[in-house]
Amino acid sequence: MLNILVLGIGQCGNRILDSINSEAFGGNGTFAKYYSNQKFPAxxxxxAIxxxxxxxxxLKYTLAKDRFHVPHLHGVGxxxxxxxxxxxxxxELIMGEIDKRGSFDLIFIITSTAxxxxxxxxxxxVEELKAAYNAQIVCIAVLPxxxxxxxxxxxxxxxxKELIEEKPNGILLVDNQYLKKYAGDIKSAYDKINATTARRLLFLIEALNSEMLMVTDLGDLKTVMNGGVGIGTMGFYESDNGNTVKATILGSFKPSGLLFPANVYTEGARAMLIIKGSKKYLDLDLINKTIEELSTEVGQVFKGVLVKKGPAKVLSLFTLNSIPELDRLYASAAVAIRTEKVKREESKKQLDNAFACIEELEPIY
Amino acid sequence: MNGVRILVIATFFVFVLMTPVVVASGNDSYYIFDNELQVNEGITIETSIHIEVVEVKRIPLERAKFRITSYQRPERMITVFKEDGPQANRYETYSGASIYLDVIGVYSDSVQFRVSGPSNWRVTDYYDVDPEEGGGEVDEAVTVPKLKITRTLDISSVQQGQTAKVTFKIKNDGNGTASEIELDEPTIKGAYREGCPTTLDDIAAGATERVSYDLKIVDVEPGTYELNPTLLNYKSESGTSYSSESSSNVLVIVAEEVLAPELEIKLTIESDDDVIICGERFSVTVRIDNTGNATTGRITVKSHLPDDVRVAGGEIDPVYESIKPGDYEEYEVTMIAYEPGKHVIKMDVLWADEEASASAEFWAERSGFDKYYIYILAAIPIVLILLWLIKRRREYSF
Structure with a gap:
């Protein structure tokens, strides 16, 4: 059984972590924590830090003992x-708290980048965990x-930039801006993004920890995450029972199923497909054939087939060779920084001019 | 000499008769007689009361001695002093009426005295007393019987149906033989005399006779009865009639005692405030007393318990061979009541063809735990759920 640590850092990371804990109750509602126990697949x-x-x-579904407050008033603003x-x-405190949980094979760090x-x-x-544990570290970074x-x-x-410099095993992007169009208001968007991210992460954990018909494992995950620039995202599709398994697999490549805007077919470096469902929906030949077709476009595609009651579901995990959206984001960031810098200099200048009015003057009482 | 005296007295008597008698005193007495009589002269009042002057003496005090006899009364000698006053010397007749003697003056051989009494009484006769017949202190020996009767009962209290022995002790204190002795013994209604003589043999002077009879109490209600005095009528040798009487006696008659055993049974429940806790043991003490006056035969005890009251220890229906009068048997039984409410324990004691019953009642209540057992049972899961919820809430509270 895999030992997995999921760290939710900051407000966004805490909430996605809380959604993971909520999903672990089987999605039985607000009161599930009073009569049910969490059932993680590993x-x-x-x-939550x-x-x-x-x-x-x-937080509602995270045990108090699993919430760690780093003492610094009320946030760092x-x-x-x-x-x-x-x-x-x-x-030391943070690492000591993590150390209490034992050793790990896989560590997820969920955080907002903003x-x-x-x-x-x-x-x-990432730096500290890499030094302390011999575990794969995957960051789930939520863009604002x-x-x-x-x-x-x-x-x-x-x-x-700093995350990439620390070289975790991979960074999976979740773009709030991209996902917002699939939700209504901001509150619903946040809830839906958190729940979607949580479900996909649990799906991945379940797959990595299960005996599969076609096996993919932690090593495959490492290989996939090493592909491209080490940054990727996740796609998901659930069959409505009328679809073939091929259609289901291809559905997980659709932009509507991705957490970050990308053209998998042109930008994908490596991929991992985890297919889950009742055996009757899982045509292995068709799966193999579809994977072969995808490999010609995406590159290396790892597959895992998990037989479990229910319609066919596919989780696709990609790493990307190029990330145009990230270029746009950095350009916007650069503009924003420069604008902020100019505004600040103008403000300072204005303030200096104002102060100059009273230069050489003394208050008279 | 006597003829002259008689003539003088007769003349005087006629004069007196023709003179109305006057009430002399301030009281209501009527002077039946107020005149002078010589020694050995007498008067008869209402033909039955005889007053005779026996003796007069002037030294040292003026006084006169009278002999008074009357119907159904023994002879009585009264000495009346001049200074005694009108009411000092009373003589009560058989009918209950009284007369009073008052000496006015005493002379050498006569006395002036008054007799007062009922206003309708009159002097009916004057007579001379023959010293030989009049008794008294005559020189010639005169034999006069004087019977003294004493009546005794062997027991002062007698049950119905039993017999009391009555004994007469008759002593002749006189100097003459009493003859023609008639004994007039009263009785109590419902009692019968067995062997009671009505006549007695002559009793010589100084002799004492004892006569007994049985007084059988047959049909007399219980109570205290007075046995009236016994009257003795007798005559002297000279034929003079006398009478004497005994004192009265008191006889208590009690109800006839029937010998029979009588049992009483009593139940005592040992509890606080007569409240028993359901399911808990309690003691019941059964006591059987023989309040009768005879020993019982075989005794059987039979219990009647409510359905939900069970015997937890002890023999509840014992058998006793007998219980003596005044004695008792006592035993203890341990019981358990299972249901709440009022319970009545009834027990019968049977002997011969008789039986006695007793009952005791008590309240049984559920214990505090039993009373709230259902609620406690219902509360346990609620409390556990609450505890669980609190625990889970704490686990998730930061």
């Missing part, structure tokens, strides 16, 4: 510089709505 330990205690209090300092100051705590802690955590502001954009830009 030995999963979860820790945050400097903002109110964010931790707002989206200031990554401050966040890094706080992490350094509390590194916030303070998560975006500043995540790269440093573009209209959230310049700080969010610059945090995202520097966070992703």
């Amino acid at each position: 030995s999963v330990k979860t820790i 945050n400097t903002a205690i109110n964010d931790l209090k707002g 989206a200031n990554r510089t401050l966040g890094k300092k706080v992490f350094e100051d509390n590194k 916030g303070g705590s998560g975006s500043s802690f995540a790269p440093r955590l 709505f573009r209209e959230e502001g310049s700080i969010s954009l610059q945090n995202t830009a520097f966070c992703i």
Whole structure:
């Protein structure tokens, strides 16, 4: 059985982690935690880490003992510089709390790239975890709505850069801006994004920990995540029983099923397909044939087939060779930074001019 | 000499008769007689009361001695002093009426005295007393019997149906033989005399006779009865009639005692406030008393218990061979009541063809635990669920 650690850092990471814990109750509603127990598909330990205690209090399905407050008043206010300092100051505490959970084969770090705590802690955590554990580390980085502001954009830009520099086994992107169009209001969008991310992660964990008809494992995951620039995303499709397994597999490649906007066929480097469903829906020959067809376009495609009651479901995990959306995001971030810089200089100049009015004057009482 | 005296007295008597008697005193007495009589002269009042002057003396005190006899009364000698006053010397007749003697003056051989009494009484005769017949202190020896009767009962209290022995002790204190002795013994209604004589043989002077009879109490209600005095009528040798009487006696008659055993049974439940807790043991003490006056034969005890009351220990229906009068048997039984409510334990004691019953009642209540057993049972899962919820809530509260 795989030992898996899921860390939710910052407000966004905490909420996705809470959704994972909620899904572990089988999605039985708000009161499931009072009469049911979490059933993870593997030995999963979860820790929600945050400097903002109110964010931790707002969690519903995460055990109190699995919520770790890094003592720094109420958050770092989206200031990554401050966040890094706080992490350094509390590194021992954070690593000690993780160490209590034992050893791990796979560690997921879920964080928003735009916030303070998560975006500043995540790269440093990757560094520390790599040093402390012989485990694969996959970061799930959530990109912000573009209209959230310049700080969010610059945090995202520097966070992703630092994450890549720390070389985790992979970074899976979840783009709020992209997923927003599939939800209604902001609140619904957040809830849906969190739940979708949580379900796909649990699907992946279940697949990695199960005996499959066609096997894919942690090694395959490592290989897939090493593909391209080490950044990828996840797609998902569930058959309505009328579809062939091929249609289901191809459905998971559709933009509507992805967590980040990408053209898998042109930008994909490596892929892993996990196909789950009743045996009657799983035509292995067709699966093999479809995989072969995809391999000519996407490159190496690993597959795993998990026989389980229900309609056919496919989780696709990609790494990308190129990420145009990321280019656009960095361009926006650069503009935002420059604009912020110019505005700040103008403000300073204006303030200096104002102060100049009273230069050489003394207050008279 | 006597003829002259008689003539004088007769003349005087006629004069007196013609003179209305006046009430002399302030009280309501009427002077039946107020005159002078010589020694050995007498008057008869209402033909039955005889007053005779026996003796007069002036030294040291003026006094006169009278002999008074009347119907159904023994002879009585009364000495009346001049200073005694009108009411000092009373003589009660058989009918209950009284007369009073008052000496006015004493002379050498006569006395002036008054007799007061009922206003309708009159002096009916004057007579001379023959010293030989009049008794008294005559020089010639006169034999006069004087019977003294004493009546005794062997028991003062007698049951119905039993017999009391009545004994007369008759002593002749006189100097003459009493003859023609008639014994007039009263009785109690419903009682019968067995062997009671009505006449007795002559009793010589100084002799004592004892006569007994049985008084059988047959049909007399229980109570205290007074046995009236016994009257003795007798005559002297000279034929003079006398009478004497005994004192009265008191006889208590009690109800006839019937010898029979009588049993009483009593139940005592040992509990606080007569409340028993369901399912808990409690003791019941059964006591059988023989309040009768005879020993019983074989005794059987029979219990009647409510359906939900069971015997937990002890023999509840024992058998006893006998119980003596005043004695008792007592035993203890341990019981358990299973249902709440009022319970009545009834027990009969049977002997010969008789039986006695007793009952005791008590309340049985469920114990505090039993009373709330259902609620506690219902509450346990609720509490467990609450505890679980609290635990889970704490686990998820940060």
